[in-house]
Amino acid sequence: MAKQFMKGTEAIAEAAVRGGCRFFAGYPITPQNEIPEYMSRRLPEVGGVFVQGESEVSSVSMLFGAAAVGTRCMTSSSSPGMSLKSEGVSALAAGQLPAVIVNVSRGGPGVGSIQAAQMDYFQVTRAMGHGGHRLIVYAPSTVQEAVDLTYKAFEKADEYQAPMLVCPDGSIGAMMEAVELPPFRDAERKRLTTYASQCINPDKLIISTFHYTAEHSEGFNRLLEEMYEGWKQNEVMVEEYETEDAEVVVCAYGIVGRVAKDAVKQLRAEGIKAGLIRPITLFPFCTKSFEKLDYGKLKGILVAELSIPAQMIEDVELATKGRVPLESLTHSGGRFIITEEVYDRLKAMALGNTKEVK
Amino acid sequence: MELLYTRPKTLIKPGSYYCPGCLHALAGKLIAEVIQEMGVQDDTLLIASVGCGGMFKRILDVDCASATHGRAAAAATGACRCAPEKLVFTYQGDGDLAAIGLAETLNAANRGENFVAILINNSTYGMTGGQMAPTTMIGQASTTTPGGRQAEREGYPMHMCEIIDQLTAPRFIARYSLDKPAEIRKAKAGIRHAFDIQRAHKGYSFVELMSNCPTNWGLSPLQSLEFMREKTLKEFPLGVFRDLEKEETL
Numbered sequence: 001m002a003k004q005f006m007k008g009t010e011a012i013a014e015a016a017v018r019g020g021c022r023f024f025a026g027y028p029i030t031p032q033n034e035i036p037e038y039m040s041r042r043l044p045e046v047g048g049v050f051v052q053g054e055s056e057v058s059s060v061s062m063l064f065g066a067a068a069v070g071t072r073c074m075t076s077s078s079s080p081g082m083s084l085k086s087e088g089v090s091a092l093a094a095g096q097l098p099a100v101i102v103n104v105s106r107g108g109p110g111v112g113s114i115q116a117a118q119m120d121y122f123q124v125t126r127a128m129g130h131g132g133h134r135l136i137v138y139a140p141s142t143v144q145e146a147v148d149l150t151y152k153a154f155e156k157a158d159e160y161q162a163p164m165l166v167c168p169d170g171s172i173g174a175m176m177e178a179v180e181l182p183p184f185r186d187a188e189r190k191r192l193t194t195y196a197s198q199c200i201n202p203d204k205l206i207i208s209t210f211h212y213t214a215e216h217s218e219g220f221n222r223l224l225e226e227m228y229e230g231w232k233q234n235e236v237m238v239e240e241y242e243t244e245d246a247e248v249v250v251c252a253y254g255i256v257g258r259v260a261k262d263a264v265k266q267l268r269a270e271g272i273k274a275g276l277i278r279p280i281t282l283f284p285f286c287t288k289s290f291e292k293l294d295y296g297k298l299k300g301i302l303v304a305e306l307s308i309p310a311q312m313i314e315d316v317e318l319a320t321k322g323r324v325p326l327e328s329l330t331h332s333g334g335r336f337i338i339t340e341e342v343y344d345r346l347k348a349m350a351l352g353n354t355k356e357v358k
Numbered sequence: 359m360e361l362l363y364t365r366p367k368t369l370i371k372p373g374s375y376y377c378p379g380c381l382h383a384l385a386g387k388l389i390a391e392v393i394q395e396m397g398v399q400d401d402t403l404l405i406a407s408v409g410c411g412g413m414f415k416r417i418l419d420v421d422c423a424s425a426t427h428g429r430a431a432a433a434a435t436g437a438c439r440c441a442p443e444k445l446v447f448t449y450q451g452d453g454d455l456a457a458i459g460l461a462e463t464l465n466a467a468n469r470g471e472n473f474v475a476i477l478i479n480n481s482t483y484g485m486t487g488g489q490m491a492p493t494t495m496i497g498q499a500s501t502t503t504p505g506g507r508q509a510e511r512e513g514y515p516m517h518m519c520e521i522i523d524q525l526t527a528p529r530f531i532a533r534y535s536l537d538k539p540a541e542i543r544k545a546k547a548g549i550r551h552a553f554d555i556q557r558a559h560k561g562y563s564f565v566e567l568m569s570n571c572p573t574n575w576g577l578s579p580l581q582s583l584e585f586m587r588e589k590t591l592k593e594f595p596l597g598v599f600r601d602l603e604k605e606e607t608l
Contacts, residue, residue, distance in 0.1 A: 022440070023436060023439065023440050025435075025436065049439045049440060051435060051436075051439065051469075053432070053465075054461050054462070054465035055461060057429070057432075057461075057462075058429070058432040058461065058462050058465065059432075061425060061426070061429035061432035061433050061436075061462065062432045062433065062435050062436035062439075063436055064423065064425055064426075064429065064432070064433040064436060065405065065423060065425075065432070065433035065434055065435060065436030065437030065438075065440070065446075066436035066437065066439070066440045067436075068403070068423035068433070068436075068437055069403065069436075069437050069440050069441035069444065070440075070441075071436075071440035071441075073436070073440075087426065088426070088429070091425070091426045091429075095423070095424075189440070189441070200415060200416060201370065201415070201416075201419065201422075203419070204419065204420060204421050204422065205421040205422075206415055206421070206422050206424070207422065207423040207424060208415065208422070208424045209424065209426060210408070210412065210424065212416075
């Protein structure tokens with residue numbers, strides 16, 4: 001299929017339509033407004049429904065009803081809006097409802113800044129709302145990957161009957177690149193089956209985020225636990241580049257992962273054994289990628305992220321268990337991590353004069 | 359012998375989980391009867407809520423999506439837009455609908471969404487133990503207004519039918535009481551009328567049912583009915599505020 005030149009946000013929206021999305025509700029917030037705008041004209045063309053919600057809270061709650069009747073659905077927002085949506089995302093998880101949430105992330109905390117950032121890592125990888133629920137969190141580094149992961153998110157939402165999160169930073173949403181769009185999937189509504197039905201009324205479909213007995217409540221939470229453990233085994237996505245013999249490794253995701261790869265290529269060209277681990281799913285995290293590193297040779301890992309304070313570094317600490325020194329490279333608020341910075345830090349780490357550079 | 363009355367099949371046995379004398383259970387029976395009479399049990403989607411209203415999914419034998427605090431109108435929006443073949447209705451208490459869910463309620467009404475919103479107004483938060491609701495009477499004691507609600511401090515009771523009547527889109531807006539048989543019959547007819555409007559895809563209806571809360575009012579069931587007649591029904595006048603169906607046929 002021929003490639004098209006598309007903006008990240010619009011490419012995500014088109015990928016959703018092709019993935020079978022037939023209901024979208026959203027509320028304006030920068031830098032993701034092109035997604036609801038695109039959906040408002042695109043969904044009616046395919047028999048779908050667009051609703052501009054009166055709030056983030058309401059928009060995500062509309063998904064609760066749309067998903068309950070078996071319609072593939074999506075909402076999108078950006079960081080401050082995700083805090084508002086978190087109540088509804090917890091409800092989708094508890095209600096066993098498939099849905100896709102897109103967070104075109106910007107700076108924080110609070111209203112933060114409207115520029116691209118990666119400051120929602122803790123929020124999206126732990127439990128976005130209350131109650132310890134998890135999401136598979138897809139972090140694309142190109143517009144093509146944003147398309148592919150959005151499409152995949154709808155498949156996984158159906159497979160697990162759970163909400164999924166696509167989390168490009170604002171730069172991926174704003175940039176234009178050539179993309180190949182996936183084929184149209186069927187968009188038939190399907191009838192769900194739920195744990196709550198078994199507990200409350202097996203003859204009917206019951207979507208409930210509340211359980212009336214301790215046994216049912218614990219039983220449901222065990223079900224979620226089992227699903228999340230399964231994700232850790234089966235749903236991890238990662239790009240490992242030149243890591244087999246690496247003496248220095250950079251770990252970065254999204255746009256920063258793309259920047260870091262260029263630095264690794266330059267260092268390799270100079271004979272320095274650098275490598276890249278780029279998590280594609282932020283949860284489940286690519287812990288096994290760190291098990292495969294040769295800690296006899298490894299001098300250090302640089303964790304680069306558009307967040308101050310650093311957040312992903314905590315997952316790298318858990319994965320490396322103190323076996324290697326970690327360093328952090330961070331910017332936020334619209335400042336970017338550039339190739340030269342990653343290059344300089346990795347080179348200094350390889351040559352053993354880290355402190356001078358820092 | 360002719361069978362004059364029987365339990366509707368749309369009501370789950372053993373039935374009510376509500377406190378003795380609570381009119382939620384009566385509201386449930388009326389709705390169950392209407393669903394059975396319309397023959398739409400398998401096409402009905404109840405959007406339940408939290409608190410006492412949330413227990414509706416344990417008494418009505420229909421599909422149910424039980425929304426979180428205040429979000430029923432938004433969930434109903436998503437459901438009725440995607441499944442126009444279903445009878446979609448919400449069932450919420452006054453705190454749920456008029457306080458935490460006010461934005462969802464008014465905006466869904468303003469869009470003229472094709473579902474029926476049922477408000478059960480008992481002037482209190484029942485399940486959580488009797489706190490002040492937007493509908494609590496001036497002077498009425500609650501666990502968060504122990505000396506009685508004061509207008510200067512907590513404002514006045516909110517009249518949802520009258521507020522929604524300011525919007526252009528709604529088709530049918532009415533307030534009924536469940537305190538005596540004649541009013542109960544009117545309430546059932548009103549619910550049926552609203553459900554018929556929904557099935558005809560004509561848009562949004564709002565039905566408010568005046569109810570009681572013997573447990574949190576600290577009154578016996580009979581005393582609670584007296585309280586309704588002396589207090590709440592004087593604050594919240596009964597009647598049909600708008601019926602565009604009727605106007606069209608005139």
